[in-house]
Amino acid sequence: xxxxxxxxxxxxxxxxxxxxxxxxxxxxxxxxxxxxxxxxxxxxxxxxxxxxxxxxxxxxxxxxxxxxxxxxxxxxxxxxxxxxxxxxxxxxxxxxxxxxxxxxxxxxxxxxxxxxxxxxxxxxxxxxxxxxxxxxxxxxxxxxxxxxxxxxxxxxxxxxxxxxxxxxxxxxxxxxxxxxxxxxxxxxxxxxxxxxxxxxxxxxxxxxxxxxxxxxxxxxxxxxxxxxxxxxxxxxxxxxxxxxxxxxxxxxxxxxxxxxxxxxxxxxxxxxxxxxxxxxxxxxxxxxxxxxx
Amino acid sequence: xxxxxxxxxxxxxxxxxxxxxxxxxxxxxxxxxxxxxxxxxxxxxxxxxxxxxxxxxxxxxxxxxxxxxxxxxxxxxxxxxxxxxxxxxxxxxxxxxxxxxxxxxxxxxxxxxxxxxxxxxxxxxxxxxxxxxxxxxxxxxxxxxxxxxxxxxxxxxxxxxxxxxxxxxxxxxxxxxxxxxxxxxxxxxxxxxxxxxxxxxx
Numbered sequence: 001x002x003x004x005x006x007x008x009x010x011x012x013x014x015x016x017x018x019x020x021x022x023x024x025x026x027x028x029x030x031x032x033x034x035x036x037x038x039x040x041x042x043x044x045x046x047x048x049x050x051x052x053x054x055x056x057x058x059x060x061x062x063x064x065x066x067x068x069x070x071x072x073x074x075x076x077x078x079x080x081x082x083x084x085x086x087x088x089x090x091x092x093x094x095x096x097x098x099x100x101x102x103x104x105x106x107x108x109x110x111x112x113x114x115x116x117x118x119x120x121x122x123x124x125x126x127x128x129x130x131x132x133x134x135x136x137x138x139x140x141x142x143x144x145x146x147x148x149x150x151x152x153x154x155x156x157x158x159x160x161x162x163x164x165x166x167x168x169x170x171x172x173x174x175x176x177x178x179x180x181x182x183x184x185x186x187x188x189x190x191x192x193x194x195x196x197x198x199x200x201x202x203x204x205x206x207x208x209x210x211x212x213x214x215x216x217x218x219x220x221x222x223x224x225x226x227x228x229x230x231x232x233x234x235x236x237x238x239x240x241x242x243x244x245x246x247x248x249x250x251x252x253x254x255x256x257x258x259x260x261x262x263x264x265x266x267x268x269x270x271x272x273x274x275x276x277x278x279x280x281x282x283x284x285x286x287x288x289x290x291x292x293x
Numbered sequence: 294x295x296x297x298x299x300x301x302x303x304x305x306x307x308x309x310x311x312x313x314x315x316x317x318x319x320x321x322x323x324x325x326x327x328x329x330x331x332x333x334x335x336x337x338x339x340x341x342x343x344x345x346x347x348x349x350x351x352x353x354x355x356x357x358x359x360x361x362x363x364x365x366x367x368x369x370x371x372x373x374x375x376x377x378x379x380x381x382x383x384x385x386x387x388x389x390x391x392x393x394x395x396x397x398x399x400x401x402x403x404x405x406x407x408x409x410x411x412x413x414x415x416x417x418x419x420x421x422x423x424x425x426x427x428x429x430x431x432x433x434x435x436x437x438x439x440x441x442x443x444x445x446x447x448x449x450x451x452x453x454x455x456x457x458x459x460x461x462x463x464x465x466x467x468x469x470x471x472x473x474x475x476x477x478x479x480x481x482x483x484x485x486x487x488x489x490x491x492x493x494x495x
Contacts, residue, residue, distance in 0.1 A: 251346065
């Protein structure tokens with residue numbers, strides 16, 4: 001029997017496909033998310049929109065909150081640690097968190113190094129804005145990639161940019177000859193064996209999800225039609241008028257993402273979405289996606 | 294022959310790919326009317342709570358409950374839970390066609406997920422490595438459920454008539470032996486049953 005192998009880590013990511021992973025800050029929200037059909041929850045003290053508003057340093061959640069949510073739901077429970085903060089990750093692993101998100105939404109702890117994720121038995125998900133960044137994280141041991149998007153804005157434009165970039169860059173790689181791959185790996189700053197693997201298969205070696213700005217069923221369907229295999233919804237649900245209804249609707253949208261008629265039914269009468277903010281109004285320092293590399 | 298793979302949430306893509314690899318036509322099933330084109334159905338892994346919600350909201354639950362009464366079905370992990378008589382959890386609504394009780398996440402959380410070798414010589418597979426992800430355990434409640442494989446003394450691959458259930462993920466192992474067994478040994482069984490019925494009527 002072998003535990004914590006890469007195969008077993010990616011196995012859980014495979015089972016989350018076609019689903020919605022929801023940010024929750026209380027036991028009550030976790031229940032609402034599970035009842036609505038979430039395939040996992042992300043246990044957080046503050047959702048990204050509030051982290052943005054409050055400012056200050058954002059850190060790993062209190063283990064008490066995480067434990068309470070674990071006791072409440074039967075679906076996988078994820079939690080975030082700061083980029084490079086491997087001790088927060090060790091704590092989360094000891095709490096038996098199902099997936100650790102090394103997340104740009106929290107204030108980075110290390111501007112040089114991300115966590116060496118191969119040292120852990122718990123699977124990690126990391127954000128990426130482009131293929132090279134995704135492959136660097138997979139090289140460190142990430143078992144799932146998600147677009148960074150721009151968390152807490154409710155503006156889908158950055159998630160779209162990131163998923164399109166990753167998908168396009170993979171297509172381009174498949175067109176290159178073997179003799180060009182080393183030079184391409186050097187240009188990208190990504191591990192050669194992973195560049196070679198993507199050139200052969202045309203897809204990431206781990207599941208490719210989307211996060212950062214999803215606020216409506218249509219947003220979820222958009223990133224999935226563009227190639228995302230599941231979605232994370234942060235502020236989009238519990239900052240809306242009717243979280244229960246919206247959570248259910250986004251779960252349905254992740255399944256029926258190719259069916260316009262069904263999406264219309266799903267989107268009917270959901271109340272106001274989160275108000276959100278235009279990403280263009282953010283200054284460079286306010287952009288979370290530029291954290292990490 | 295066409296095999297449907299329930300494609301509401303979870304590991305359905307890998308099942309579809311494995312069936313295609315075996316030269317079987319496979320379709321992702323998201324609507325009740327698609328079942329009329331299927332000779333058998335696979336219920337994949339994923340979250341059984343999520344699948345229950347979607348099965349109910351889309352009117353698929355009743356359609357599948359009736360389909361599996363007369364067609365071959367193969368459930369893996371969450372899919373196996375959905376075939377059980379009892380999932381011991383109000384959040385999950387199983388189809389109750391196999392005489393077994395399922396315990397969800399019985400090994401623990403993801404840290405206790407594992408891979409392990411299985412003896413599948415009974416169905417002609419060599420050196421099979423099975424992947425168990427937050428897997429359930431099954432307690433069989435009748436002798437009409439056949440045990441095809443065990444892990445650490447526990448039944449992990451079982452069959453009752455036209456229903457096959459695995460607590461692990463055959464779609465994540467490169468060897469398609471279990472899918473081949475379903476296609477070659479479980480699905481043809483359906484024809485025999487139908488043929489007998491026809492003869493009886495004559």
